Amino acid sequence: MSFEEEGLSPRNVEAYLAENTAVREALRLPARVSVEAHLLARGEYNANFTFVHPETGRRLLFRVNLGSQMHLDDQIGYEAHALELLAPSGRTPKVLYVDSSKAYFGKGVLVEEWLPGRPLDYATDMNLAAALLADIHAVALPSDHALVVPDDALGAIVDECEAMFAVYERWSEAHEATVARVARLARMARETASRPHAPRVRHIVSTELNSRNFLINEGDTSYLVDWEKPVAGEAEQDIAHFLVPTTTFWKTDTVLDAGAIDRFVEAYVRAVAGRFSTDGIRERTADYLSVTCLRGLTWCAMAYAQHMSGERSVADDYTLGKIEAYLDDRFLAFIEREYFGVS
Known part of the structure; x- marks a missing residue:
């Protein structure tokens, strides 16, 4: 099955952001303003996309859960909860929106801040x-x-x-x-x-x-x-x-x-x-x-x-x-x- 057949293309993400009132309110996306999504990476358990908020200019991460290594029914909700607990560290992404309903993709969705940085180098870091x-x-x-x-x-x-x-x-x-x-x-x-x-x-x-x-x-x-x-x-x-x-x-x-x-x-x-x-x-x-x-x-x-x-x-x-x-x-x-x- 191709990426598009699974309903996980950037166009599907854009449609979710356009049609879901709750996410638009949570992210304060202006009415009738569309966003352009891009695939960042896809693994076995998550597909990650990015888009830029049209008003703030902030780059955000749109994460679609594909499965659970922990065999959880609400994997994305569990992950979001852990990130909220970890917020005081200042070392993890901030959760901006979580949708555990699986109503759109048949999968959970998490929107979080996109963070900069490069992979760790064991020789220097x-x-x-x-x-x-x-x-x-x-x-x-x-x-x-x-x-x-x-x-x-x-x-x-x-x-x-x-x-x-x-x-x-x-x-x-x-x-x-x-x-x-x-x-x-x-x-x-x-x-x-x-x-x-x-x-x-x-x-x-x-x-x-x-x-x-x-x-x-x-x-x-x-x-x-x-x-x-x-x-x-x-x-x-x-x-x-x-x-x-x-x-x-x-x-x-x-x-x-x-x-x-x-x-x-x-x-x-x-x-x-x-x-x-x-x-x-x-x-x-x-x-x-x-x-x-x-x-x-x-x-x-x-x-x-x-x-x-x-x-x-x-x-x-x-x-x-x-x-x-x-x-x-x-x-x-x-x-x-x-x-x-x-x-």
Whole structure:
């Protein structure tokens, strides 16, 4: 089905803005003045368009929800609510209008401010990222926050890993060596997740911190966008997801060494500046690092099996190449050695 057949072209967005009285009132769009929409980017779960407000000249983002990684009925409403909670940080987009009715596109709609910035560079922007994350995690979580609260975040990630890897294991052409190696890592991750630990303060965490979700502005405010999977969880989950090679190597060729990881955690603690406790942060981050690596590997294994069996195609040749690199014996051995302590 083409983009236009799905009713998701810029012309459909323009028609929504012209015909929906509620959105015109919320955005204070002048009567009988049309706007021109442009496609910004489309992913598996959202399609993003931009348009310029005819009176203010501000560029705005029009986001159409296509699905929910969290299996929520009102994904766009959940995302908008998280952004409203995060507004005091000054690091996320402001919500301008949300439509959970699915009356026009058959999908939820969110209009938010468009923010400037470039993707994060791991070589130059680590201190900026540490300060940004500290500001986000410092937002007080109200008792009635209504966000998903994982009872056992590490255990839930391992559950997800096992479910994804089962797809690869069932594939008739699964590599025996890969199955054995990843299964061993899964057992070790389960042991890590099962270890008792002190209760942690909960924060609003993104759970998805790749370099493209950062908007970096040197000398000005930098931002974090694409809040598709926020939960009330542990700050260390975000820190680990940001640092692991299964994140950094995905859109770049960067793999952070132990020294770079330590320096980032130190910069993060400095940026927190006592706004909340960071006791035990290194130990808890280490737990999340290994389990988060496993999540990246098992997702790649699942996607590769689905692609090769014709069940589901990956996005493009670049993505397929990265998946194959993650499942290469050398990369798996690196993960074993550096994040699971397998000599």
